[in-house]
Amino acid sequence: LSLLGPLFRWDDVQESFSDRACLQAMLDFEAALARAEAQVGVIPASAASMIESTCAVHRFDGAALARESANAGNLVIPLIRQLTAQVREQDAEAARFVHWGATSQDAIDTGLVLQLRAALDVIEGELDRLADALAALASEHRATPITGRTWMQHAVPTTFGLKAAGWLDAILRHRERFDELRHRALVLQLGGAVGTLAALGAKAGEVAAALAEDLRLPLPDLAWHSHRDRIAEVATTFGLLAGSLGKIARDLALHSQTEVAELSEPVAEGRGGSSTMPHKQNPVAAAVVLAAAARAPGLVATMLGAMIQEDERGLGGWHAEWETLPELVGLTAGALHHLAETMAGLRVDPARMAANLEATRGLVFAEAVQMALAEKAGRAAAQRLLEAACRRSQAEGRHLREVLADDPTVGRHVTPEELERLLDPHRYIGAADALVERVLARHAAVRAKARGEAHP
């Protein structure tokens, strides 16, 4: 549905899943297969060269392939037919060696792996970009007090830096997951009809090794035609990422509410307006990311359910993957991109954060006072006292400071100066600063390592 593409997706990744890219990836497999077979002496070098030069997507009629695939059950059968015909026109001898010893699924699965690799290269860069934006927020706001909220209620103070560091912490874990994923998921598929490579005869192993080398893909121990945990793990990895992006977007949406107004998405001409309400600034990025996060779990479930594939190559389960995985990757990448953009330009309102901390007339500091009192009067007694004080503060509309100041038990244990300190948001933030530091250091290390790998 291309009309909604720009809203939900990201061109840099969608490119990897275009019709064109899909066909070319399978053609890349066919070309590399021919090269590998020529290299180990299974087919003539001249045939490989002819096949290779024909494997260019612009030479193929996509619409005809699509139509014929409806009969054939997959795209490779008509693709091989077209490819063979084109090679034959130039060199009948070479045409004999097209797709030699492979099965349709070898081309489709390896093609998918090549597409995923291209997409992951782009996505990992964007993960870094999001991480950088979050690190900048964590660093800049490491001392900015904000109300900590639990169960969607004011709890006790924290810092906006720590909130941003929490987002960053999760993104760094996802970065690690993607690293681990590649060696297990992005591997060559080559098994022939049932995984024995029988059609390649004695040189099967050599062909497989040469092909893996050619495509720069790990060579797995076995073909994985009907063992889909590799490809399903791509799905779960993206599903996990979508969940974390959704969590950040929900925080963004909540903090952007009119009554809260602590954060807002970057303003741009024509962005987030309403068709009828002139004052609206809709959080478009939050909506897009939340939509992706709402869709990912169902798509992951489809991929997991589709793992139950029959025998050597399955019926239906495999077909269920074809559109589902690209959709999941595309939606999550779109959400990632929108969120990275937004976080890089996020508007933060520390004054509003400070004002909201006062919205409960000091109740968010109740725990601070309670902990201080508990050391002197015991946890249970302190809890009872504070619960009563909180109730009085709410009932009488008075600040907790005043209610506590009136309480003789409090007076016995806490001086007015101590009480004032207990009600200072900059003080009751515990280890927030050190915690932020820890995450920022990890982020810096990850980035340094990445730079090191890129420029060794």
Added chain:
Amino acid sequence: LSLLGPLFRWDDVQESFSDRACLQAMLDFEAALARAEAQVGVIPASAASMIESTCAVHRFDGAALARESANAGNLVIPLIRQLTAQVREQDAEAARFVHWGATSQDAIDTGLVLQLRAALDVIEGELDRLADALAALASEHRATPITGRTWMQHAVPTTFGLKAAGWLDAILRHRERFDELRHRALVLQLGGAVGTLAALGAKAGEVAAALAEDLRLPLPDLAWHSHRDRIAEVATTFGLLAGSLGKIARDLALHSQTEVAELSEPVAEGRGGSSTMPHKQNPVAAAVVLAAAARAPGLVATMLGAMIQEDERGLGGWHAEWETLPELVGLTAGALHHLAETMAGLRVDPARMAANLEATRGLVFAEAVQMALAEKAGRAAAQRLLEAACRRSQAEGRHLREVLADDPTVGRHVTPEELERLLDPHRYIGAADALVERVLARHAAVRAKARGEAHP
């Protein structure tokens, strides 16, 4: 992903969900809104007429709308902007009344309802076509014995007619569900910004009624902007249908296995071949239908999860619906169409069915004998006797007939002629014939009623 469109979808329904159809449906809403408002005197008739004539999809730049929707958060905001600009070029006065009193979601939701109505008209026809094909199979094969299978093991005989009647019975229930769905799901959406219709002033009720009448849609009591049970019920109804189609396709796949070979998909040139195995006839329709049935549950879950929408109009949940519902409808419709085609040309092999009934050397008749014996020797004793006989038959590779003939207890209660009758598949099919008749009669009644409604 249009490359896979012909394999998984059906043009007659996809047409309703094309970019073009999506935009036109929203323009149809805008045109009808203007007409309705002119009719009750809220806007000038001349403005309505100018707006109406401009609401033709070919006048709009889809690519620009798509691009702008990424900023706006939906398609209607740029669409109204374009529409207003175009009307203004012709009549500045009329341009004031474009989209008068409505909100984006009114256009998007009503547009979706119009698209769904068009799709349902086509889909219900195809349900009838599938029902007809199944009824023909049930009728033709009402006396064709086949092995009944439970837990994927031979159980006792049934008829292929009853199996087809079971499929038909389910499809008839789905037909009924679609009938019930329309009045609840396919209704007008008109609420203005928050459902109060405030922007339409005192004539709001009249406008809504006139608009519903104009679009031939039921007028709901309230706008349902953030109450998505109507639209989610479309999803669950399709999800249920996809499940039944998948059940039929699984039966088809199982019966088409090389060792079973009782059914096979119609043969067509180039259909179901393999890229390397010359003898293969892959059950392509079964694969397509099973793939759709594997994907539908996740999509339904997305629609249900997306129901949790905030306040008067939600953030993220609504957006999650936009691609999900058309995908679910499109996939299910594609599966329905492929299955209807296949069932209309299904190849049935009664000889093979008869041969398979003998595959267990009579064991599938064990229950028949046991029930007959039970009447005389008691259920438990009969069960013990038959279990032993079955075990002996399997161990010795002898037909159950012979094992039982040797058994003195059997001999005491059952004559050889009775035993022979008990082992006749045409006899141990219980009420199969009457049951088939019952379903066929219901199908006939449904079809007669439909014809009556169409030509009253």
Added chain:
Amino acid sequence: LSLLGPLFRWDDVQESFSDRACLQAMLDFEAALARAEAQVGVIPASAASMIESTCAVHRFDGAALARESANAGNLVIPLIRQLTAQVREQDAEAARFVHWGATSQDAIDTGLVLQLRAALDVIEGELDRLADALAALASEHRATPITGRTWMQHAVPTTFGLKAAGWLDAILRHRERFDELRHRALVLQLGGAVGTLAALGAKAGEVAAALAEDLRLPLPDLAWHSHRDRIAEVATTFGLLAGSLGKIARDLALHSQTEVAELSEPVAEGRGGSSTMPHKQNPVAAAVVLAAAARAPGLVATMLGAMIQEDERGLGGWHAEWETLPELVGLTAGALHHLAETMAGLRVDPARMAANLEATRGLVFAEAVQMALAEKAGRAAAQRLLEAACRRSQAEGRHLREVLADDPTVGRHVTPEELERLLDPHRYIGAADALVERVLARHAAVRAKARGEAHP
């Protein structure tokens, strides 16, 4: 996990899904089967009577049944064994006729239907109770202004009555769905091994009819052993309900936020407190309902995916239903009950609603002014003017009233008195009152009809 039962579930419904109730429901089937078979002369009356008197759950060893079911693959096989043994101890002749002509699945599915019927009786009553509570809110607050919110941002005013009416409107649709569900889903299952009823011979039809009559269940045309759309529709109906409950709970959670504080759950001793924060009043009901709504979609997806059952009786899919459907029903019923309790005691703060309407310094009235201006200056010009005014109001921290009062264009078209009226929340609520009335009337009609049916 019984520890969490009281939090997530509702005793009145859980009772229907207890181990005891599950076994008794299957025993009820067996007793009724015997009675029906005696009635039409298939088994002796004395046997039926002996079987019937033995079919009491307290006579059976549940732990032993559970253990043996692990080998047998279902509960009915050991249950029939125990039942037969117990009957035999009293009357060896009668023991021959236990479970006569039925298959395990007949007992399991019909037992489930009986459990579901009992649960639905209770659940429909609670739906009415929730509807009553919502109707009371809609009625009491039909003129209470509240900020309408879209995209989680202030939009334009509405009434809390209309919000409550929106919730009620959805619940009334669910009530209707449950009515429609019963005749299609809660029907007898009786087919024997493969659905032919062969083991019951010529009297099969009479037995089925008598059994349906005895259990007060509709008699379906065919057994539905592997056609699970009936039972899956129970799941989708509950899934839809869970979605609407979740929507209401999300609204409740959002309106209960510390900064919003327009609604709060009823206060009760010990309810919603924190283990460390004395001032917290956590919205426990919202959490429970949202948790149920988060879990329902996955459970519905499981039921839909499990529809793909093989042949006459399936392998695995059927088994996947056994715990999933009771869990879905139990969770949704628990959520319904918690929400009905909460809504019956909901605390509403109209003063806070009024205060929040002022939070944007008049911006929520921008549409009202724009619509009024548009009639005079055209929609596009009015929109531009208001957008600028809103931006100025935000930038300068001035009320929109003042900004507009300074604007000469506004002055040309609108008198100060008109402007004041346009900024009155009681006035810009459009048809809210009439819309609420419409839904309340439908609710009253539904309740009157229900009373009429109960006491005709």
Added chain:
Amino acid sequence: LSLLGPLFRWDDVQESFSDRACLQAMLDFEAALARAEAQVGVIPASAASMIESTCAVHRFDGAALARESANAGNLVIPLIRQLTAQVREQDAEAARFVHWGATSQDAIDTGLVLQLRAALDVIEGELDRLADALAALASEHRATPITGRTWMQHAVPTTFGLKAAGWLDAILRHRERFDELRHRALVLQLGGAVGTLAALGAKAGEVAAALAEDLRLPLPDLAWHSHRDRIAEVATTFGLLAGSLGKIARDLALHSQTEVAELSEPVAEGRGGSSTMPHKQNPVAAAVVLAAAARAPGLVATMLGAMIQEDERGLGGWHAEWETLPELVGLTAGALHHLAETMAGLRVDPARMAANLEATRGLVFAEAVQMALAEKAGRAAAQRLLEAACRRSQAEGRHLREVLADDPTVGRHVTPEELERLLDPHRYIGAADALVERVLARHAAVRAKARGEAHP
């Protein structure tokens, strides 16, 4: 639903998720917290000692906790209340220090992590047991020919050893995933109310480190109260495993079909019988595993959807995890256990495998002949020739050997002896033997390493 526990679950793992284990795990957290706080001097050693000795599950009233949790919203609030009361009865001073500085979620999440660790210890052992059973099958049957099947149709020969090696290959990957999972998922949760550890003052870091050490859990950089990717990754890892188990079970079910009969589950008294059909041997383990695999995707989707948690600690999403994750782990562990049992005793019928290879009268060797011919006559010509031969073989009911022997083109290129060799299943299995060897070597290495790690 304990009645179905023995069928679907495994006692050794269920023990870790019992009510008792759940409470004790949280009490273990509280005891260790007190110890750690005493160690770094935050609370008195005597208090820690008193708290520790009270943290024994048998001292607590589970039913009361369950009841009270319905009001409190979680189990820890009443648990701390009971714990404090019990400590106070012995030492009022010590009671002040119960749960010092922690929040409910710290106890609940860490308790869950401890339960998961116990479960994983057991599950990894069972994964090894399944791997061993599969390795034995792969090794024993590495030269046993079996029909390779694709799209549920006979394709070309393979070996049963390679099929078993394919299963093993997937299980070895899952073993690796579980290894990687632990360091990321099974970590301490300690953050206090909003993750700042404010209530622990300056010694917060020391307490956290000591507690992690005490519980032998990694210390994460930050609390992860509302960042659920760690716990969701537990879910996806089990979801992936369930998919592979389901794939193996589906293969088992297909190979166990009456017409195929190549594999069957171990026979045991009373296992897999039917309530009415004496000859039935239902594949109970396959059913149980397929049921688990059908349920896992929906549960994983719930965990992913629940990741969208608000602010510092969420509302509803967290609650949705509580029953879902134990259910997913329990079901998958049950399936794993049933499958390990079954595979260790799997009955394999090589004679039947050989017979089924002949079921198509040589068609499964068509590819072998085609590849041989292609080298001489070209791929396209060979394909056309074989397609025609296959069609003739099917139409005339003659063995492909005879049809080919009659063909003059074949005669020109292939001698009768070569033709015979091409039709020998032992010969057209390609690299199967080497591939099996590769996987067995990896398995052996994994097992050796595990032994080495256990006894260094």
